[in-house]
Every structure is written in C-alpha cells, then in structure tokens.
Amino acid sequence: MSELHESAMPSPIQDGQDLERQDTKPDVESRGNIAAHLTQSTIERPQTLLHETAFVFILCMSQLMCQAALGQSIAPARIIGRSFGTTNPGQLSWFPAAYSLTVGTFILIAGRLGDLYGHKKLFIGGFAWFALWSLLAGFSVYSNEVFFDCCRAFQGIGPAFTLPNAIAIMGRSYSPGTRKQMVFSLNGAMAPTGFVIGAVFSSLLAEFAWWPWAYWITAIVCVVFVVMGHLIIPYTAPPFLDDSVSMWSRVDALGSITGVSGLVLVNFAWNQAPIVGWTNAYTYVLLIVGIVFLGLFGYIESRHAKFPLIPFAVMDGDVGFLLACVAFGWASFSLWMYYFWQFLENLRNVSPLLASAQFSPVVMSGFCAALTTGYILHRVPGSIIMMIALSAFMVGLILLATAPVGQTYWAQTFVSLIIMPWGMDMSFPAATLLLSNAMPKEHQGVAASLVSTIVNYSISIALGVGGTIEGHINDGGKDILRGYRGAWYLGIGLAGSGVILSFLFGFDNWRKARRAGIQDGKMG
Incomplete structure (x- = not known):
C-alpha cells in the first residue's frame, strides 16, 4: 500500500535500517512513550x-x-x-x-x-x-x-x-x-x-x-x-525494560481494564438483545455502562496513560x-x-x-x-x-x-x-x-x-x-x-x-x- 506507507506514519521502518537501530533507544517523540523503555531486536x-x-x-x-x-x-x-x-x-x-x-x-x-x-x-x-x-x-x-x-x-x-x-x-x-x-x-x-x-x-x-x-x-x-x-x-x-517503570504502567493496567470492560459489555448487550429483547432493563443498562467505559478508555489513553x-x-x-x-x-x-x-x-x-x-x-x-x-x-x-x-x-x-x-x-x-x-x-x-x-x-x-x-x-x-x-x-x-x-x-x-x-x-x-x-x- 504505497501511498499510506509513504505518508501515513512519521517514522516507517525502511530496508536495512532495522539492524542499525538494534542498539539504539528509540526517540520518545516520534515513536510513543513506551519506546523509551523498550527496544526490540x-x-x-x-x-x-x-x-x-x-x-x-x-x-x-x-x-x-x-x-x-x-x-x-x-x-x-x-x-x-x-x-x-x-x-x-x-x-x-x-x-x-x-x-x-x-x-x-x-x-x-x-x-x-x-x-x-x-x-x-x-x-x-x-x-x-x-x-x-x-x-x-x-x-x-x-x-x-x-x-x-x-x-x-x-x-x-x-x-x-x-x-x-x-x-x-x-x-x-x-x-x-x-x-x-x-x-x-x-x-x-x-x-x-x-x-x-x-x-x-x-x-x-x-x-x-x-x-x-x-x-x-x-x-x-x-x-x-x-x-x-x-x-x-x-x-x-528479550527487550530492554527500564526497571524503574512498574509492570502495571507498562501494560497500561487502567486502560486495559476500562477498554476490555467496555468492549465486552457493549458486545454482550448487542448479542443478548436478540434473545431477551431491548425491553429488559439490563440489556440497555449494560450497553450504556459499556459506552461509559469506552469513553473512559479513550480519555485515559489520550491524556493520562504513560x-x-x-x-x-x-x-x-x-x-x-x-x-x-x-x-x-x-x-x-x-x-x-x-x-x-x-x-x-x-x-x-x-x-x-x-x-x-x-x-x-x-x-x-x-x-x-x-x-x-x-x-x-x-x-x-x-x-x-x-x-x-x-x-x-x-x-x-x-x-x-x-x-x-x-x-x-x-x-x-x-x-x-x-x-x-x-x-x-x-x-x-x-x-x-x-x-x-x-x-x-x-x-x-x-x-x-x-x-x-x-x-x-x-x-x-x-x-x-x-x-x-x-x-x-x-x-x-x-x-x-x-x-x-x-x-x-x-x-x-x-x-x-x-x-x-x-x-x-x-x-x-x-x-x-x-x-x-x-x-x-x-x-x-
């Protein structure tokens, strides 16, 4: 996909560059915060x-x-x-x-x-x-x-x-x-x-x-x-991991919990509705709660997640x-x-x-x-x-x-x-x-x-x-x-x-x- 490969990402990997970068810590601004604590060979x-x-x-x-x-x-x-x-x-x-x-x-x-x-x-x-x-x-x-x-x-x-x-x-x-x-x-x-x-x-x-x-x-x-x-x-x-950073921060525990909860609840509501109907309160309550969790997930990912x-x-x-x-x-x-x-x-x-x-x-x-x-x-x-x-x-x-x-x-x-x-x-x-x-x-x-x-x-x-x-x-x-x-x-x-x-x-x-x-x- 040539167009997107050339223009979509700020730092795409090019041929021959990956081996040169193995021993170098990636730049935080161009690759995301986790790159400062993680380098993959x-x-x-x-x-x-x-x-x-x-x-x-x-x-x-x-x-x-x-x-x-x-x-x-x-x-x-x-x-x-x-x-x-x-x-x-x-x-x-x-x-x-x-x-x-x-x-x-x-x-x-x-x-x-x-x-x-x-x-x-x-x-x-x-x-x-x-x-x-x-x-x-x-x-x-x-x-x-x-x-x-x-x-x-x-x-x-x-x-x-x-x-x-x-x-x-x-x-x-x-x-x-x-x-x-x-x-x-x-x-x-x-x-x-x-x-x-x-x-x-x-x-x-x-x-x-x-x-x-x-x-x-x-x-x-x-x-x-x-x-x-x-x-x-x-x-x-094994990747390079900064010991000063906790496991919970690395895996984005709060984002994981809110994201998974939101996805599961929204999906469950839509798939359960054909069986019990939307007239049952728990169906649309679960949908609303799931949407709230997804909103929290988006907020955490964009503002607070390290x-x-x-x-x-x-x-x-x-x-x-x-x-x-x-x-x-x-x-x-x-x-x-x-x-x-x-x-x-x-x-x-x-x-x-x-x-x-x-x-x-x-x-x-x-x-x-x-x-x-x-x-x-x-x-x-x-x-x-x-x-x-x-x-x-x-x-x-x-x-x-x-x-x-x-x-x-x-x-x-x-x-x-x-x-x-x-x-x-x-x-x-x-x-x-x-x-x-x-x-x-x-x-x-x-x-x-x-x-x-x-x-x-x-x-x-x-x-x-x-x-x-x-x-x-x-x-x-x-x-x-x-x-x-x-x-x-x-x-x-x-x-x-x-x-x-x-x-x-x-x-x-x-x-x-x-x-x-x-x-x-x-x-x-």
Whole structure:
C-alpha cells in the first residue's frame, strides 16, 4: 500500500535500517512513550528453505486455527443446539459470537504483552490456552449451552494471543519488500482455508460421529503446535525494560481494564438483545455502562496513560481511514457468512456437510486474492486496494441477498462465494502489512493487534446487530427469509459505507500527494 506507507506514519521502518537501530533507544517523540523503555531486536529469519517453510507454516497456523474454530461452531450450529435442547436463533448465534467477542477484545492486550515479554512465549502460551478450552468446550456436551458459550468465550482468548504475536514475529523477521508481502499474504489466505477446514470436519463429525470430537481434535492439534512453535521459532532476545517503570504502567493496567470492560459489555448487550429483547432493563443498562467505559478508555489513553495501548504518537488520520474501512468490510462479511449457512441449511434444506462442500470455493478464490494482493501491494495505492476489497464485500452480499430460495447453487450463490474472499484476502493482509512496515519494532505487537481487534470485534458486534434486525422483521419466525435478508441488507449498507470511506481515503491521499508535488515544484 504505497501511498499510506509513504505518508501515513512519521517514522516507517525502511530496508536495512532495522539492524542499525538494534542498539539504539528509540526517540520518545516520534515513536510513543513506551519506546523509551523498550527496544526490540530483529528476529533472525531462518536461512534454509526447509526451516523457513516450517517457520512460516507454524505462524500461519494461528490464522488457520482461529478461523477453523469459528467455522466449527457455525456449520453444525443446529446440531449442537439440538444437543442442548435449543433452536432459538439468538442462542445459536452466541456460539460464534462468544468466540469472536474474546478474540477481538483481548488481542490488543496480547499484542502489548508480546511486545514487552516476548512474542514467542505469548504465541506458544496462546496455543496451550486454546487447547485447554477447546477440550472443555467438547465436554460441555454434558452440561448446557451457557457453559458451552463460556467455553467458547475462553477458547477465543487463545487465538487472541497467537494471532498478533505471530504477525509481530513476521514483522520483526522480514524487512519491507516482496518476500514480506508474500508471507503476510499467505497468512491472510489461511482465513478462508481455516474456516472451510473447521466447517468440513465439524460437519463430518457432527453427522457421522459426535460433535464434541471436533473440539477435542482441535485441542490435540493445538498441543502439536505448541511443540512445533517451541522447536521451530527462533530464539527471541528479550527487550530492554527500564526497571524503574512498574509492570502495571507498562501494560497500561487502567486502560486495559476500562477498554476490555467496555468492549465486552457493549458486545454482550448487542448479542443478548436478540434473545431477551431491548425491553429488559439490563440489556440497555449494560450497553450504556459499556459506552461509559469506552469513553473512559479513550480519555485515559489520550491524556493520562504513560504507555498507552494504542500508540497515538505513531498514528495519524490515514490509519484511522484504513481501520474504519476494515471495520465496515469485516462487519458486513460476518453477516454474509453467518446467514449464508442459515440460508442453505434452513431454507434450502442442505446438510452441514454439503453446505461445507458448497462453501469450499472460497479457499481457492481466497488464495488467489491473497497472492494477488502480495504481488500488487507496492504497485497499487492502498486506497485502491481497500476500494476493491470493499466493493467485493458489497457485491458478494448483494448477490446473496437477492438470490431466490429455489435458484440453482451455480447462479448467484456460487458467484457470491467466488467474489467475497477478495474482500477478505485483500483487506486483511494489506492492512496488517501496512501497519507492520510503518510501525517501529517495539510496536509490532500493537500493529498486528489493531487490525485483528477491528476484524474480530466487528464480526461479533455485527452478528449481534444483525440478530436484532432479524428477530424484529421475521414476523415471529414465520418469515425466515425476510429476517435473513434484513441482516444482509444491513451488511450491504455497511459495505457500501466502506466503499464511500475508501473513496474519501483515496481522495485525501491524492490531495496530499498533489500538494507535496506542488511544494516540490516550488522548491525546485
């Protein structure tokens, strides 16, 4: 994303500069306060092709497993719900929403902890936590859906730690260039691949064995990745830490508490409303309290935090444009994805396994989109890439929202599946790569966290809003299609807003470039 790479950040990392800066304390004014107490060394990239392949593989597995765990609760949602004796759409939507809630909420803290105490440690610890709660999620079959939702929420903390720290390790291992672009794009391509793998295997096990096995197998795989991560990821030198600064100040304890509390409460209110309704006092009270906490978080971060979770000193308006585009796009994607499965299973009477097979084209399409993004990233302005991505989100939703129930799969449904991954796998790798290139080494965890937080929190909050709309317009469950389309129309509106925002983003960058050109001409 050349435009933003050149103009968005005050001190982007350039090729060859990172090694020179290893032994120098960063400047506080240009990089944020925490930089004065923290200096990260560059992680040495594996030198042999075999080792590098294994290195990239284990890091990309964080993205694959994150999305696989999302898919394993969406595809067989009705089967899991029946085992708990529930068919309520609001309760079923909690199965993915509880997971995405904690993934999106805890990522920012995880990135900061990785910056402070070592990305490799947090990456391995995240997979260990992921394994534990995947195991317990399977055993929730002996309890009820509330315990299952709690296990899903705790399960999401695992990928919240693996995702940003994996991306941070990539950012510290590769200098800006084509190689780094392709590695980040491969990581992005794991998202649709992981979702399909999770959906297929959970559907197979739910239909022909027992659905808890999907979670127990996930636990086993995560343990394998713990061992692989320990053996494959190179040693990471500990950062420089000023002993005069307390741990609570470094992790921004007050900001962490208010930020996490606000995000959880707002998200819980929106996702609980489709079940209990907004007439229940605790729903809107929690929403109001959550908004108050978020306001306090913003005040603390901008005025009082010595080491803010969000380093405003190294961010500017272009980053805000970028993250807003990502938020609109992925919020719309979550509505497309969740109600796609409901549409196939409830209205077209497709089994979870067949629905997984029909969903599988996103793997190849997403892979092509990710590689294309890696190839064009330094040739095409970032605003253009985001505009293409948001347009893909919008067109994919329009095709699905207008598809008749009795229409053949190969018409609008198949085309929507081909187009939608271009939104996912252009926006995510481009955004993460941009911030990684522009952020200094000591903020690589935060750079990775910002995009992942926006992506996963947008998914969860959009599911809650979509569920509220669906419940209010489906005539008490009598007109299911109308409810689904109401949620899709919300997604179309979000994606369309993102397209407009990306256009303004591009126009703003063009105006800056033109102004800079005029000034250069005058100086010449």
